[in-house]
Amino acid sequence: MMDYAAPPVLIVGAGPTGITLALTLRRYGVNVRIIDRNDAPADLSKALAVWSGSLEALSGFGVVDRFQAAGVPLKALTFGDGDRVLARIEFGDGIDSPYPQPLLLPQSRTEAILTEALANAGVVVERNVELVGVAQDASSVTASLRHADGRVEPASCLYLVGADGARSAVRHAVEIEFDGYTEPETFLLGDVHITGATLDRNSIHIWWHNGGTVALFPFESDVWRIFSSRPASEGDATPTLDELQGKMDRHGPPGAHLHDPGWLAAFATNERLAARYRAGRVFLAGDAAHIHSPAGGQGMNTGLQDAVNLGWKLAFALASRGDAELLLSSYEDERRPVAKDMIAAAAQKLHAASAANPVARVLRDFAVSVVGHLPAVQKKLERDLSETELTYQAGALVALGAPPRHPARGEAGTRALDIHFVDPASGAARTLWPMLGEARHTLLVFGDVDGFAGLGAITAQFSGELAVLVLDTASDRTGEARARYRMDASGWVLIRPDQVVAARGPAHDLAKLATYLDHVVKPRLEA
Numbered sequence: 001m002m003d004y005a006a007p008p009v010l011i012v013g014a015g016p017t018g019i020t021l022a023l024t025l026r027r028y029g030v031n032v033r034i035i036d037r038n039d040a041p042a043d044l045s046k047a048l049a050v051w052s053g054s055l056e057a058l059s060g061f062g063v064v065d066r067f068q069a070a071g072v073p074l075k076a077l078t079f080g081d082g083d084r085v086l087a088r089i090e091f092g093d094g095i096d097s098p099y100p101q102p103l104l105l106p107q108s109r110t111e112a113i114l115t116e117a118l119a120n121a122g123v124v125v126e127r128n129v130e131l132v133g134v135a136q137d138a139s140s141v142t143a144s145l146r147h148a149d150g151r152v153e154p155a156s157c158l159y160l161v162g163a164d165g166a167r168s169a170v171r172h173a174v175e176i177e178f179d180g181y182t183e184p185e186t187f188l189l190g191d192v193h194i195t196g197a198t199l200d201r202n203s204i205h206i207w208w209h210n211g212g213t214v215a216l217f218p219f220e221s222d223v224w225r226i227f228s229s230r231p232a233s234e235g236d237a238t239p240t241l242d243e244l245q246g247k248m249d250r251h252g253p254p255g256a257h258l259h260d261p262g263w264l265a266a267f268a269t270n271e272r273l274a275a276r277y278r279a280g281r282v283f284l285a286g287d288a289a290h291i292h293s294p295a296g297g298q299g300m301n302t303g304l305q306d307a308v309n310l311g312w313k314l315a316f317a318l319a320s321r322g323d324a325e326l327l328l329s330s331y332e333d334e335r336r337p338v339a340k341d342m343i344a345a346a347a348q349k350l351h352a353a354s355a356a357n358p359v360a361r362v363l364r365d366f367a368v369s370v371v372g373h374l375p376a377v378q379k380k381l382e383r384d385l386s387e388t389e390l391t392y393q394a395g396a397l398v399a400l401g402a403p404p405r406h407p408a409r410g411e412a413g414t415r416a417l418d419i420h421f422v423d424p425a426s427g428a429a430r431t432l433w434p435m436l437g438e439a440r441h442t443l444l445v446f447g448d449v450d451g452f453a454g455l456g457a458i459t460a461q462f463s464g465e466l467a468v469l470v471l472d473t474a475s476d477r478t479g480e481a482r483a484r485y486r487m488d489a490s491g492w493v494l495i496r497p498d499q500v501v502a503a504r505g506p507a508h509d510l511a512k513l514a515t516y517l518d519h520v521v522k523p524r525l526e527a
Contacts, residue, residue: 051102052386075101191264226258285306286303319523438497439497444469
């Protein structure tokens, strides 16, 4: 039986995904418990890139300024073959975001910043606590937790989330398949210093030569992460500095000398996706649900956005707002297709980078050179990597917004667009994004509010859960906001707490707005 003094949500795994989920729930006042079987946070760099979509999602936690202060701005991708630079793709201008500059930041720093924010929200990670069993019924979950002294604690909760990595104990406990395969190479990495080559510290460098690949990521003050690979037949021993230097000499930018190594590691890469993201009251997020090669650098980012998507829906379900089943089922409907596409894209990038066939290498070099000289293609690559152009198309929650078959940005299922407007009361210039960082839905009203018959009656029911921004001629003086959302006449746009457009429509048709709020935000009468 559920102990109602216990936190209603138990999170297993205190990496970036688990901590972000806990932060999201705390913003709604939900009490959480988060455990991790390790005795200390990771002190290794692991994931490095924090893309614009993740910075948007994290903006409401007050951590983005700290990320920007600690990270290296990523301004370009540079591709080369031997002594030739094939292409340089600039980052920033092609990313439509309040945070157009992605960051290179060691995962250890990302975790530390998020963990401090969580502590400030009143939650401390419980370490040396391992999940060893899960049982559930229609109303609660009981987790068996083994502590460092061997004691096994039965812990009750209403929902349990496994954010415990690729070998997830939660996923195994609820018997969810992790479908996919292991890449037939051993991948090598080292955190090293480099001299003797002219390398831009605001660019990722991807170099192909002599049938192999070297990728270089700058981070911290003068450290580089080098990636390369060896055939699986040569074993999985930790690489030496000499081995990595040999990879650099054969495949990388000429003249680069590696020295003073920090972390050296060898690892296998898997491309795997959980068959389901949910088993009753148990959910999976982050690497517990999806893993792929580091090509594209999006694994951690996908997990962060899993957490923000799931967090507000769990909070609404716990607060008896809306249709709990509709909300909770929409998590898998929306996030699993994103991960499936990410896995396919990462595998494609990896296989292109490691092409050994001479003809394939020539075609690859030609394709990259073409990309480097086509601005439209460059911008598409920026948008894809930034994760700002993700579109949710499946599930009953998206269906409430009745999106078009191929929605453009700003329509239902896509990420919201930032806008500039004037506060009529103060005359101060403002932007939308700070409003979207609040833990509620946001309604944009384009035009004179008096022209929206019945709007006041609808919004009055949800005054604490709905922020309303009127964008009339006083606040949208230049018409920029109207143009950004392609509003040719008076209309409205409803934005979810995870900064996704929920629904939109013209001023004379508020039925879709009322339906969405009724199914998602309206308090439920419990039996």
